[in-house]
Amino acid sequence: MGRLTLQDLDARQGVQIQTFDKPWIKVGMSTCGLAAGADAVFNALVETIQSHSLDWRVTRTGCAGMCSMEPLVEFRVPGESPVMYGEMTPELARELVTQYADKHSLPDDHRVPGLAELAQAAGDPPRTGPRQYRIVMRNCGVIDPENIDEYIDRGGYQALKKVLSSMTPEQVIEELKTSGLRGRGGAGFPVWSKWKMTRASIGDEHFIICNGDEGDPGAYMDRSVLEGDPHAVVEGMIIGGYVIGAQTGFFYIRAEYPLAIERIEKAIKQARAAGLLGSNILGANFSFNIEVRLGAGAFVCGEETALIASVEGKRGTPSPRPPYPSVRGLWKQPTMINNVETLANITQVLLHGGRWFAGIGSGKSTGTKVFAVTGKVKYSGLVEIPMGMTLREVVEEICGGTASGGPIKAVQTGGPSGGLIPADKLDTPITYEHLQQLGSIMGSGGMIVMDETDSVVELSRFYLGFCVDESCGKCAPCRIGGTQILRLLNNIADGKGKEEDLVTIRRMAHAMQKASLCGLGQTAPNPILSALRYYEHEFRERLVPAHK
């Protein structure tokens, strides 16, 4: 594709319904799909179509969300409703093609009801699908992430066009303010405020960084968005660069996400070829380029200052704030760091308006949130829901409750920085504020469902162990406190703990929260503290009896 002009984009304005005049098969080929064998399915489809000399279309797409049913294959025939198949095998794929080619009918087995409609429903503007609400994942599972044309057909780069041709940076910030969009990395800081502060900071140069160092155990929302709709994040970053006055942006993506890196790199290349990156983008007096930097496997590099150190090529350890990155960040210049999901929201806020966005969600938690629901749940995978929906609706209604059919014991949110929410509190709405009141946090979107067979002691041990492994070692409270609490916890788990150990754990956890330098250390005690808050008896059961 050559350079795009404003007129080109004008001509493609509005979301195009994907039209087709021959059968079109889409295979979910994100990491989840590939792990489940999507490659073999894809190859089987291509071979069978060729061997039958059929003029059908087979394309890759991202993750549609229902990861437990991967490989997912969507079969679309002109004039008919799309059908989604789950747990696809090469044999089944061959059968699918053969049966339709021979009899113009489709097998009934392995159908996943509702999902195709959900993906299809993510239209213009995104509207409520069956319970889920897709803004961030609007293209995931729908378009070929490696094809910029499919992205443009779905309204891609229209927000950038709108911004560059008709909006000042201040107007963009104002729109974001109206929207109430908050950072999706976990802390929920107002996005408009961060953009405004970075724009206002004085420096030789400004930088924007997309934080793709997703690391909470069980959380993979950002990976799926990067893999499923990379251009949406790229476009969000270009707009951010325009607003803060940056000429360079960086994707900081953990090296364990090779497919996300590959797709982002392809997207950048395509955007550059289309003139959406480079000099005088869409004829505007604005030049912007994007580079990719890989994280080397340290969880703490998701923390802003550690991330900056890592991009600079230094040991990834946090440094004191202030100065905040918005004032003095990468190479001592004003730097804005936004999470993947945050950036994926930007285009939709600007296309449909801040007021529209603010109408979704609840209170100060506007818009949607993507969660990676895992654990003892029937359907694990990604769900995107309007904030304000209750935990029970997500876990029991969307995800089908526990796999065993038994009762839910608790839901863990916020990963290693979050906490447990017991079953009797599942009617709590999912908002930043409500989750905090329960001693947990929204976090980046991990949600782990526990049933009665799960041990709270073991879960606490797992999360603390994770933080101990991932502590950078810079500050004493995190470095030593975490290790010592874990030792005491291991003792308790082994039946050797004493009453006073619980006192020491609480005291050390408190010191860690108060005296650690960065969020990792400050929040690492949260899982165990919330476990003690709701399930102290489980710890006590394992203590050495006081009198023998």
Add this chain to the structure above:
Amino acid sequence: MTKKIHAIINGLPVEVQAGVTILDAARQVSVHIPTLCKHPDLDATAACGICIVRVKGTAKMLRACCTPLEANMEITTEDPEIIQVRRSVIEMILSKHPNECLTCGRSQNCELQTLAAHFGLRQTHLDSIVPDLPLDETTHAVTLDPRKCITCGRCIQVCQQIQDVWALSFLQRGIDTRISAAGDIHLADSPCVRCGQCSAHCPTGAIVEYDDTEEVWEKLRDPEAFCVAQIAPAVRVAIGEAFDFPVGTNLTGKTYAALRRMGFKAVFDTNFGADLTIMEEAHEFIERFAHGKSVLPLVTSCCPAWVDFMEKFHSDIIPNFSSCKSPQAMVGSLAKTYFAEKNKIDPAKIFVVSIMPCTAKKFEILRSKEMSSSGYQDVDVSLTTRELARMIKQSGIDFHAVPEEQPDHLLGAYTGAGTIFGATGGVMEAALRTAHYLITGENPSRMEFHMTRGLQGIKEGEITVAGKTVRIAVAHGLGNVEKLLAKAREARAAGQDPPYHFVEVMACPGGCVGGGGQPYGVTDELRTKRAAGLYQEDQAGLWRCSHDNPYVQKLYEEYLGQPLGEKSEQLLHTTYRPRPTYHR
């Protein structure tokens, strides 16, 4: 003009410049916030978590070391919760620190020990989790004990940011984080220049000087050995700190006396060697400056860490280097030749101990074959000020009461020019005095060259002597060297006049008064006071120019002949070679 900030600390109103941290602001109202990792020389690393304070209106506790005071903040620095958190953090740190205070090089002078004492921890609820890690003694200058490290990061900061050496770094992460030579090699194989600033800034016993006192005791006990000592300029104004004298007190006479009581048979003064260095170096300078022999600028060579740094990183300026040995090396070689001959002592039996403010001197005495110009190793052992203080204490000498004594004048008489070698700019000032004399035949009318004094990292200036302009530069702290060298290289590449004619470099901030072997707790305030002690002695002295030292004159008459003469070259000069690191 910077903005003034008004705030409240523990109910006391405080006014500071914008940007001042809560920690520093609190000091202004006599509130001391404890900290383990913050050092006044260095940026806050925020590593220890001890200095947390409460700011009204925020749930979090903030670190006082790195949080700038903001207008109208209301700060509480101590309350039961803060104190409990601090006690818990100290308890954590102690659980990962070996209980070896009784045998530790920092006992009674350890910031962690002091803090633990202040907080009165009487029992600990945490198991000891001290890892088993080996010592690194390979430099024979500093000893690194990573077990005792609290990973405050001061040593790394000083090594990287102040000294630009980048020998030390953190390895691994989490509880396994440890200090080491970067790349986990031995420190001796690293770019380490042995300046010892890491040990001077370490709050605990994780980095201390390599202890050579045992060898010295052994020789002092040996009836066959003829032990002689020499003390460096900067030692005399710092050793008192180990005995609670006011900082900067000049204790030259008492140190001589203590050394004699310990059993040294002759006590010399490195200041004599400094005067001699000036005689040689000033002549070298005149040769280059007035007679166009060899290149300019001439660069001083008396600091061994600087010499090592230059050989490792900047060997292209070897031609600019003064070939003069350092004062301690000159005294060493003359002790085993001139002194030995005059007193008919077998030089093989002479054991020269130098007392230095420096850990790099321990390396210098072995750095090249010229360090054995007497036919023997010229200086046998180099001790730091800290080691000498310990030896005096072990000897049962009442340092406060001991009467002052004189040195053995043959290699002990000195001028004020020799004394001020101990402060940054001192070598330059002393050299200018003598160079002035050599050019004009007269001593300068004003002895003080104020442009060379003070703690500014780079000092530049020019003086006019007999109608000729001499451009000089003084740098201290190796991190400041690069800028000077860049200027000189640029001019050289462009075929222009050199920006300077004479350059003095000292590795340690403040020069030798701030040396890596000096008593602990160095700050700019201490450096200034120690230097003031040296300048006082210079001002009060009878002789203030090295060429006026009658014993130096006598040495040339009786033994050496003339500066840069054959014998001088043999005993007092050295050579350099590139020593690139990481090329094995």
